[in-house]
Amino acid sequence: MTELAQDKMTTLREFMAEVAQREYSESYLIAVLHKAQELFGYLPREVMDVVAEGLEIPTAHIWGVATFYHYFNLEPIGRHVVSVCMGTACYVKGANRVLDALKRELAVEVGQTTDDRLFTLQEARCLGACGIAPVIMIDDKIYGELDSEKVIEIIRQHRRL
Amino acid sequence: MKNMITIFINDKEYKVEPDQTIMKAADKLGFKIPRLCYHPKLSIEGACRVCVVEVEGHRNFVASCAFPISDGMRIKTNTHELRRARRDIVELILDNHPLDCHTCERDSNCELQRLAASMGIRARHFAGDRKRYEEDLSSDAVIRNPEKCILCGRCVRLCSEIQQVHNLTQSHRGFSTVVTPAYNAPMAESVCTACGQCINVCPTAAFLEKNYTQELFSNLNDPTMIKVAQFAPSVRAAIGEAFGLPVGTNMEGQLVASLRLLGFDYVFDTQFAADLTIMEEASEFLERVKGNGKLPMITSCSSAWMKCLEQFYPDLIDNVSTCKSPMSMQGAMTKTYFAQKLGIDPSKICSAAAMCCTAKKYEAARPELMFDGMKGVDIVVTTREIAWMIKSAGLDFVNIKPEQPDNPLGLSSGAGAIFGTTGGVMEAAIRTAYDLYTGQTLIDIEIEAVRGLKGIKEGSLTMDGKEIRVAVAHGLGNACKLLDVVRKDPDRYHFIEIMGCPGGCVGGGGQPYPLTNTVPLDDAALTKRAKALYDLDRGKTIRRSHDNPGVQKLYKEFLEHPLSEVSHKYLHTHYQAKLPVGIIPKEAKKIEVKP
Numbered sequence: 001m002t003e004l005a006q007d008k009m010t011t012l013r014e015f016m017a018e019v020a021q022r023e024y025s026e027s028y029l030i031a032v033l034h035k036a037q038e039l040f041g042y043l044p045r046e047v048m049d050v051v052a053e054g055l056e057i058p059t060a061h062i063w064g065v066a067t068f069y070h071y072f073n074l075e076p077i078g079r080h081v082v083s084v085c086m087g088t089a090c091y092v093k094g095a096n097r098v099l100d101a102l103k104r105e106l107a108v109e110v111g112q113t114t115d116d117r118l119f120t121l122q123e124a125r126c127l128g129a130c131g132i133a134p135v136i137m138i139d140d141k142i143y144g145e146l147d148s149e150k151v152i153e154i155i156r157q158h159r160r161l
Numbered sequence: 162m163k164n165m166i167t168i169f170i171n172d173k174e175y176k177v178e179p180d181q182t183i184m185k186a187a188d189k190l191g192f193k194i195p196r197l198c199y200h201p202k203l204s205i206e207g208a209c210r211v212c213v214v215e216v217e218g219h220r221n222f223v224a225s226c227a228f229p230i231s232d233g234m235r236i237k238t239n240t241h242e243l244r245r246a247r248r249d250i251v252e253l254i255l256d257n258h259p260l261d262c263h264t265c266e267r268d269s270n271c272e273l274q275r276l277a278a279s280m281g282i283r284a285r286h287f288a289g290d291r292k293r294y295e296e297d298l299s300s301d302a303v304i305r306n307p308e309k310c311i312l313c314g315r316c317v318r319l320c321s322e323i324q325q326v327h328n329l330t331q332s333h334r335g336f337s338t339v340v341t342p343a344y345n346a347p348m349a350e351s352v353c354t355a356c357g358q359c360i361n362v363c364p365t366a367a368f369l370e371k372n373y374t375q376e377l378f379s380n381l382n383d384p385t386m387i388k389v390a391q392f393a394p395s396v397r398a399a400i401g402e403a404f405g406l407p408v409g410t411n412m413e414g415q416l417v418a419s420l421r422l423l424g425f426d427y428v429f430d431t432q433f434a435a436d437l438t439i440m441e442e443a444s445e446f447l448e449r450v451k452g453n454g455k456l457p458m459i460t461s462c463s464s465a466w467m468k469c470l471e472q473f474y475p476d477l478i479d480n481v482s483t484c485k486s487p488m489s490m491q492g493a494m495t496k497t498y499f500a501q502k503l504g505i506d507p508s509k510i511c512s513a514a515a516m517c518c519t520a521k522k523y524e525a526a527r528p529e530l531m532f533d534g535m536k537g538v539d540i541v542v543t544t545r546e547i548a549w550m551i552k553s554a555g556l557d558f559v560n561i562k563p564e565q566p567d568n569p570l571g572l573s574s575g576a577g578a579i580f581g582t583t584g585g586v587m588e589a590a591i592r593t594a595y596d597l598y599t600g601q602t603l604i605d606i607e608i609e610a611v612r613g614l615k616g617i618k619e620g621s622l623t624m625d626g627k628e629i630r631v632a633v634a635h636g637l638g639n640a641c642k643l644l645d646v647v648r649k650d651p652d653r654y655h656f657i658e659i660m661g662c663p664g665g666c667v668g669g670g671g672q673p674y675p676l677t678n679t680v681p682l683d684d685a686a687l688t689k690r691a692k693a694l695y696d697l698d699r700g701k702t703i704r705r706s707h708d709n710p711g712v713q714k715l716y717k718e719f720l721e722h723p724l725s726e727v728s729h730k731y732l733h734t735h736y737q738a739k740l741p742v743g744i745i746p747k748e749a750k751k752i753e754v755k756p
């Protein structure tokens with residue numbers, strides 16, 4: 001483990017130790033997993049093992065919770081997170097084609113990260129920008145009125161960043 | 162008696178006890194509302210909604226397994242709409258299920274099949290997207306086929322609530338929900354103890370034992386091999402059920418005869434090695450009582466417990482007896498003592514075991530148990546598998562003429578027979594330890610305190626003025642409670658028996674599936690199987706392991722004496738902490754230790 005990762009692990013352990021003082025510490029599992037994801041960017045197996053021991057919660061229960069909620073990432077995520085809106089408006093206006101183009105350009109499936117760790121592709125529920133459907137969000141910026149060509153151009157721009 | 166309340170079921174009035182669910186009340190009144198995810202020994206999940214009923218004043222149907230009754234409640238269980246709703250639910254399940262009943266291992270033993278039949282479902286309507294998963298064949302003992310899973314959650318609750326192993330969870334969500342160990346790990350790399358209880362509670366074939374029947378058949382057909390069988394005590398007490406006989410019918414003689422007809426050259430009895438185990442284990446215990454080794458001593462014959470120990474309780478390894486299980490002792494004696502007697506090369510022996518247990522498959526593969534570069538047992542099949550082999554070979558099991566096991570490894574005492582039920586190993590060990598320690602003969606050999614299905618049993622006896630306190634736990638969840646007491650109060654007991662399965666081996670993960678109209682883990686069935694073994698014990702003239710002439714001869718001719726160097730080489734083993742680390746949740750460990 002790198003020194004940085006060790007520091008992060010220490011921070012996580014301290015956070016759990018604090019939580020463990022409280023009554024029903026098991027119920028803080030989600031808070032602890034959030035903290036872990038904030039520190040590591042995703043939830044690596046070793047980190048879930050540490051959480052399991054720290055909170056005395058079996059790993060299977062942790063796995064059940066971590067896979068249930070969409071906001072937990074089980075794999076490392078890329079520098080840029082690309083979310084494709086699959087809300088009704090976007091869907092009707094061809095979000096599927098945009099998504100397919102992204103899958104081809106990035107050579108990943110939804111939920112995966114490119115080998116160079118630059119992009120993670122995700123699906124999103126309505127992003128609230130139906131007026132300019134179909135839309136995607138990269139990190140926290142919205143791009144609208146897309147088609148397969150435009151979206152590839154946007155990705156290429158981000159590669160050059 | 163509590164104040165009775167009035168409820169109406171289908172307009173008929175009943176007086177019932179308060180504080181129960183509709184389903185429980187109805188059960189006692191002669192109804193059997195259809196159900197799927199419900200199991201009387203597990204927490205209520207309310208997931209399947211097969212058990213819906215109508216309650217006056219409620220707009221929607223309610224799940225009767227979860228809904229409490231109240232005074233004056235009017236319940237309908239059998240309206241047209243209800244029957245239709247239940248049927249729709251079961252049809253939806255079927256639409257996400259492979260349609261391969263006729264080639265499925267659980268064909269004719271499947272709850273989903275029975276339920277569908279009882280709803281009158283005779284055709285499939287929709288052909289939607291069905292879930293697809295790979296089978297997990299990684300484990301030597303318990304395999305997983307998620308395509309057959311209908312997400313009732315019983316296995317998850319059983320593995321957590323009864324076994325405290327917490328190996329399983331429903332991971333992911335929605336259409337992608339699937340029952341897996343943590344990290345979607347293969348069973349072989351999980352904390353699974355291979356107890357096989359998930360197989361017993363699963364309504365379908367989503368969990369099964371790894372099947373070795375074809376391998377065994379090919380060995381039986383190989384003329385160059387000497388085929389040697391052994392069978393566990395509780396196989397004889399349960400196998401009849403697979404042939405439609407009443408629960409608790411002892412089929413020992415028929416089993417021996419069938420094994421011979423299947424092609425075994427020698428049919429030995431694991432009960433012989435149970436007596437041998439007692440010789441070694443009782444002697445080891447007395448050594449520890451004299452100060453040579455840790456107390457309490459904990460028994461070691463349950464393979465699921467072995468794996469549990471190494472992952473969940475490595476700090477107690479020194480407390481566990483070094484004795485191999487009867488199956489492994491029998492295997493070792495087959496390939497050494499017996500092979501030498503016959504003057505044959507042990508590598509020409511196919512040593513097979515019919516066991517009530519799935520974890521024995523795991524045990525047989527443990528490298529720690531090897532000697533002279535050999536495994537003691539080559540193939541383990543469960544009661545279910547051997548029953549199937551007997552059927553497949555076209556034998557009339559029920560009417561076959563009973564026969565006796567072979568010698569020299571076939572003779573057993575009554576103590577060897579009761580090994581198959583919770584408390585039996587303790588009782589057998591006490592019968593011998595007492596006599597060895599005091600030089601006298603214990604008169605009251607039926608030790609009631611350790612019999613029965615109470616989760617944790619305690620007892621004590623006096624040997625030459627020395628008080629010996631014993632405890633017995635069955636099911637890994639009860640074991641976990643008991644061991645937490647031991648961790649907090651190490652001097653409380655001298656001797657502890659642990660069996661990994663509820664009821665002990667009679668309730669093993671490899672036993673026949675429950676008959677129609679009974680539920681898995683049913684106490685009445687476990688009690689009847691145990692009674693078959695207690696009756697066997699009572700019917701024998703020799704009831705103490707050290708009186709078994711076969712065992713005495715084995716010591717004279719080969720092993721010298723208990724705990725000898727030869728014994729240590731072949732009959733003892735060791736344990737070590739293993740990964741992944743098992744974690745028992747905090748709330749399960751909140752036990753108060755009373756003085």
Ligand code: SF4
Pocket residue numbers: 303319320324326327328329352353354355356357358359360
């Ligand atoms: S075999 Fe036993 S320990 Fe393993 S998953 Fe099934 S119930 Fe749990």
Ligand code: SF4
Pocket residue numbers: 309310311312313314315316317340362363364365367368
């Ligand atoms: S594997 Fe069997 S017991 Fe477990 S949830 Fe699926 S159907 Fe139910």
Ligand code: FES
Pocket residue numbers: 195196197198199206207208209210211212213224225226227
């Ligand atoms: S049996 Fe009641 S909800 Fe499943």
